[in-house]
Amino acid sequence: MRNSLLVAFRECRERLISRSFFLLSFIGPCIVLGMIYLAFSIGGQPKQHWKVLIADPANIMNSKIMAGEDKSISYSFADGYIEIEEFAEAKMFQEFDALLEVNEKVVSNKTGFVFYREKPSVRMRTQVQYHFERRLEEVMVKQFTDLPLKEFRKIKQPINVNFRDVYDPKDEASALNGWVGFFFGTLILTFIFLFGMTILRSVTREKSNRIVEVLLASVSPNQLMIGKITGIGITAFVQFIMWIVIIGLGLYFMRELLFPDMLDAANIKFHDLALDGVDQSYPERYFAAREYNQFVELIYNRVQFTNMTVFFFLFFIAGYLFYGSLFTSVGATMGSESDGQQFVLPIIALLLFSLYGGYYAMNYPESPLSEILHYLPFTAPVVVMVKLAQGYEPGHAHEIYVSLFLLLGSAFIMLAIAARLYKNGILQFGHRLRLKHIFKWLKSN
């Protein structure tokens, strides 16, 4: 144990004092922040003209909605029920870009659905939601209270408008959250790859400069391997934390300094609004204030970062051990640098497949394949992050622990295999690595 710690400390120290570590620790999160800044900045830009059909069988909205002077959107009303399939396929509805479904209990359940043909811009979503919300507020004020509309708005509950693809009416918000999970999963894979390659290089270097024989006269191969994986893992962990702190601080300052209007309710100037009627106009500055960037909301409001961060670290550690043992095995068994490059390709393929698995699970969260990928050790770190961001159905939260347990179990099996390959392969130099070598080394004690 003491020797493993000494090896781990050396590995850690060597990397922590290197210039590349500090560069990656600062440049990496800055690039991520830059991308987030871009997403914030351009998130509300595109505009398009939209024709929205409002299906209001109970005539709750009384065929009225505020569209104002905004020429980019026009509404029509339909009295009866319209099936989603009918709206999607029927010729008569093809002129409409979206169907806003107002259910009979909207006043109590405060939920509406918008089925769109083409994904609307953020601005367009916001407008539709805003118009719908304002009109319902008026209806509710008339029906339930004597309060002035302005006062009512201060105490009202928000209306939940769900946007769904009419051709694929799945939960859109989950898909959006899924991107955050996918980002987290990708981050895990990126770190696993970067630090897995560090393990590979470290093992190769010790092997090629023959220091490994000096070390093995003091520590057992297992201690050396564990120390190495631990030391490099700690470095990865430190860098991870630096990334999270820098990105967290960056998001905080972005929110406070660069985009203060986006989320601050105080910036919404209600007194500037026209309050009633179809033809009400509203100043552009209000809309600029009221308009939220979907991405901003996603980052600041929707994602449960605490929960995600905990599992993020757990899956990172387990995933790192799993993939780290693969990189160690390749490093220990190779006879030359070029061997390592060849044999690292299957690991890269596995990582890419894992990435694809996450993407697939994000798009088809309920499919049987997603279910399998959720439990497969090499895809679990990304797929679980995606599912975690989308949210587990009630009663299914245990799945995450099953997946974590399977990943940890597989990681320990892989570590045992890596230890055997490391022990038998680390002192072999200059050979041309073949699969038969690997099988031989796996068989021998």
Next chain:
Amino acid sequence: MLDVKNIGKSFYRKEALSDVSFSVNSGEIYGLLGPNGAGKTTLIRTINRIIEQDRGSIRINGDLMTQKDLRYIGYLPEERGLYRGMTVERHALFLGRLRGLSKRDVHTKMAYWFDRFEINAWRKKRIEELSKGMAQKVQFICAVLHEPKLLILDEPFSGFDPINIELINQELIEMRAAGKTIILSTHNMKSVEQICDRAVLLDKGRKVAEGKISELRENQKQGLYAVRFRGNMISFVNALWTGFEVVDKEILGDDRFVVRVAMRADNSFDDLLQVLLKQVKIEAAWEVLPSMQEVFIELVTPKENLNNEE
């Protein structure tokens, strides 16, 4: 101190060591000799527990060797490496601590050895900045830093200049005097003759010979005698007549020669001297023992090769 008994090790179908046994006493320098591929490095790695033997046992002071005993062993492998990016001091600290020393102990011993090898000015330098000889000194220091009771050196002289070879030789002799046990694997037979007390000779994974250096040489002697004399070479040869045979000669100049002579029939060294005393002025005469180089070649050269050459 160290008992190696019936050690066997195979790599798949190839037998690297076969029933090798020997004992190393405390306070001696023990030579581990053999041609390339004889199994020396495998044996050393087995003693260091880097690889595990298939058969046999290794005991230290009578007890079966364990991982803990590695603390009492210093090892300088043949293909030795250093972390090129680390400073000399950090490197020594890391390896010293791996051998069980405390930080303070490492610093104390480092100060002693750096002074002794005159590399104090280099302690903060990175290994990659050192010359090859300097780096080898660092490697030697790292092997002895924890004052091991048993020091195993695999080709310690390779790459050293004659001055540093002498320096290392002196260090080893001093360590022996201090009661340390040293196993020296080398192809430098001159050093073996100079500093080894005993040796074992391996060939193709098997023990070919073992014993004191003088015994090994004695066992391989071929009944040759050397005579250094002043006089006439023709007279010398005539005096030998049919009872002796001149094997070779060396001309020293000023009518002085050294001639190696083999006995014929039952003639003895006394007979030789009596014959020669009448003809030339003998300055010295002695029995010729083979050098360790000759012993080595004699023992490991396949006999059929010798026959072919004959």
